[in-house]
Structure formats: structure tokens, C-alpha cells
Amino acid sequence: MARPILIVDDDPVQRRLLDAAVTRFGFEAIAADGGEAALKLLEGPRAGEIAVMILDLVMPKVDGLAVLKRMREAGIDVPVIVQTATGGIDTAVSAMRAGAFDFVVKPVSPDRLQTAISNAMKVEAFEGEARRARKSRGGVLTFKDMITGSQSMERVLGLGKKAAASNIPILIEGESGVGKELVARAIQGSSDRRGKPFVTVNCGAIPENLVESILFGHEKGSFTGATEKHTGKFVEANGGTLFLDEIGDLPLDVQVKLLRAVQEGEVDPVGARSTIKVDIRLISATHRDLLQRVKDGLFREDLFYRLNVFPIHVPPLRDRREDIARLVQHFIARVAPAEGRVAGITAEALNLLKAYDWPGNIRQLENAIFRAVVLAEGDVLTVEEFPQIRAQVEGISEFRGEPAGAVPSSDGAVPHFPSPVAPSNVASDHGPHFGILKALDDRGNVRPLADVETEMIQLAIDHYDGQMSEVARRLGIGRSTLYRKLKEMGIDPEAGRPERLVS
Secondary structure, three states: OEEEEEEEOOOHHHHHHHHHHHHHOOEEEEEEOOHHHHHHHHOOOOHHHOOEEEEEOOOOOOOHHHHHHHHHHHOOOOOEEEEEOOOOHHHHHHHHHOOOOEEEEOOOOHHHHHHHHHHHHHHHHHHHHHHHHHHHHOOOOOHHHOOOOOHHHHHHHHHHHHHHOOOOOEEEEOOOOOOHHHHHHHHHHOOOOOOOOEEEEEHHHOOHHHHHHHHHOEOOOOOOOOOOOEOOHHHHOOOOEEEEEOHHHOOHHHHHHHHHHHHHOEEOOEOOOOOEEOOOEEEEEEOOOHHHHHHOOOOOHHHHHHHOOEEEEOOOHHHOHHHHHHHHHHHHHHHHHHHOOOOEEOHHHHHHHHHOOOOOHHHHHHHHHHHHHHHOOOOEEOHHHOHHHHHHOOOOOOOOOOOOOOOOOOOOOOOOOOOOOOOOOOOOOOOOOOOOOOOEOOOOOEOOHHHHHHHHHHHHHHHOOOOHHHHHHHHOOOHHHHHHHHHHHOEEOOOOEEOOOOO
């Protein structure tokens, strides 16, 4: 039997229905009656076997979004299909941003569920191969390996090169997913410590009671559970670079010991009788405003100034959209060889990606391209391969814009960017694309709700050829309400088309 599927739902009826469905599809089903039980299973002996999780979003105590958050913090990569009875764009956006692979609404049809599971397993299987390939490449990373052409990132690279020539502490600031660790590795690879250890620590993912032990080490028997001696990350990085990610999450008592380690170049393992001298290059990173945390009493001021000797701010992807085309082609080239099909992306799809704000930044873009390449049916990526992104691009009446230029791939070849063919139900370039509502006005302000409602009703009338019963049913209102609104808007219900809008 195929690898098991974990079903997480507090409703026993839903669990039984999903159990029957996935069993019928040929998979073993494992059930959990809530978020806490699911997390225990994901950390248990069978965790490595689980292929896909079907996760209910609305549950008591630990809900679906909390489960996704804790999975991300723990580095658990099981693809998740979230489901809820209260479907909506806001719910879908929250789930996708939290790391969900797919989103279905109860009651989900067997065909839709089977497709979601099949796609998730296809991506999960290929992802393991890609992860192993990335690890096997290894090598030293330098600034020449970074994919960028934007002025803001060129400034980052310039600062990084200057930092590599010294040995002073560096603080890299920027949102999650912008590539802070990549910059840190490039600094290491461009310095005289290249080839030496590069040790990373995610300070936000370590349990508070273990931070000191993990960073500085401990002696055997120094506390309950310390059955073996542990050297600690500072000693592991001796001679090389220690990268402390999310340093703003360090507890205050550990910050004191970190300050001493930075100042004195020595660490004091838990339970040890003497200190240990270390020679490290310290690079810290955070997505938080450390100065504000100093003001709030959550971060030591003396440590802040000690770490903030050479600050580097990495801008978010939305502020350097000119990098998106290069990054997309780079990610396609990295994933496509194993698939052997996808060679490029349409101009329409590329402009869709440029229109999106990418709250998860480059990491989110990489995952989106990876998923699209694995699931693509043709030899180029189209907007159909980005349903979640398409659903989230709001307030943009046209994401097609000017034709996208071809972007050279890493081997110098020009990838194929075919011209998009407009679907039959899309308006010409002289008007807004059918099915897309403009939420913002020309000044960037949210349009009045009445204006958006008027446009939605007009689109519905056009789409259903003036069949008012179908228009009312699809809009979820009664016919009398629809006719009242039409009258208020100055739309002739008999013609089924707008005559004039009252100014």
C-alpha cells in the first residue's frame, strides 16, 4: 500500500468520510482528532512515512493555521491540503501564506480531492530529489552566484563585498525569505574564511530552555537529559563563520552570554569548569526592528550596538520586481532538467508574477516556480500553473502589461517566451480583462464599495448573457433585490445591459 495520508479534523464524521475516500484511492489513512494530536504524529516514529496531510482549518485549541505555523518553524516539509467549510479568498490566502500546498472547500468532491492528493504527492516526491541534488552540489558561494540586476540589490552586493574584506560583526536585516542567509554565505565565500565551517542557527526555532546549550554547549550530566557532552555551535564554527538567524528572538539571559562571547572570543559551556576560546566570524540576521526591541526592553542595547557594526538591509522582492524575470528563469533552469519538459514562461504568466507582492519573497517565488514546473502539462508555464497567485492578485485590472523580454538562462541561451493568446472571454486591450475587478483607483486608494458592486453586477450580466435569474443566483441575492439594485444603478433590466450610470 502507498505511503499513508494524515487526516486532521475534529469532526469524527468528516474523519470517517475522508478515511473512506483516501482508502478507496489506494492509500493508508492515519487520523488525528485535532492540531495537537497531528503535531505529535508528525514528530513520532511514523513521521517520515507520511506523504500528505489533509488539514481542517477550523478546530478548537490548535487550529489549522497554528499547525501550519508550527510545522514551518520545525522544518516539517509534508505537503498540506487544507479544507474548511467557510471558503473565501481571505482564508485561502492565509492558508497559502502559511505554507499550504492546496485548498479545498467542504464538502469536497472525490475527484477534486484525488487530484489534490495526486499533485501533492508528485511534488513531494520530486522535491526530495531536488533537495538531494542541491545538497550534492555544495561548493563555495560568492556574490557572482547571486541572481540580480536591480540597483537596490547591487548596493547590497557592494556592501557585502566590503564586509567580506574585514572580520567585523555584520547584521543583515530584511523580511523573511529575502535571502539573508544567501548574502551571509556569499560573504563567507568571498572572505579569507572560505572553505571553513559555515554554521547556521535559527534562534527563533530553538526551544527557550535549550538555546544556551545549543549555542555554547554543555557537559555530560550538567542538567536533566544531558546524557552526552555537546560542543555547541560556537565551537563547531571555530575558524569559520557562525550565522545567527532571527537573532531578535534570543532570550535576554542568553543575550548576556552572547555579548561576552562576541567581546571576549570565548564561550562558557553549561556545567563546564573553564571557558573555551573560539575564533569565529559572526553574522547575525533578523526580520525584526531590533532598535524598537531595544526600546521595548526585549533586546540588550549593548549587544545591539556590538552586532550592528556593519548593517546590511536586503530589500523585499516587491521593491525589486526587475529581478523576478531573472529569478524565474534561474529556478526553471534548476528544476526543469529533472522534468525534461519546461523551457520557459509566457509573458502573461511572468507579468502575473510581477504584479504579485510576494509576502514570502524569494523563498515563496522559488516554491511557486517549483510547484508549477512539476505540475505543468506543457513545455512552458502559463497563468494556469499559478492558481493561488492568480487568486491573490487583486486591484489590478491588467497584469499583462508590455510584452516581457526574454531573459538569458544561466548557460547564455535565450529561453522560449511565447506570446500569450487571449482567451475568448477576455476583453480587448482597450478595456479591463473580464473576470478581474479593479479594487484600487488611479491614486492607489480603495474604491468605494458601491462602485465595485456595480462593476460586479455588470460583469455578471455580461457573463450570463442577461439571464437575470442566473445572475441573481450566482450573485447570491434574490431577483427582487437584483432588480432594485439595477434600478438604483441606472441599468435597464430588460436590455440586460448598462444604459447609463447615475453620476
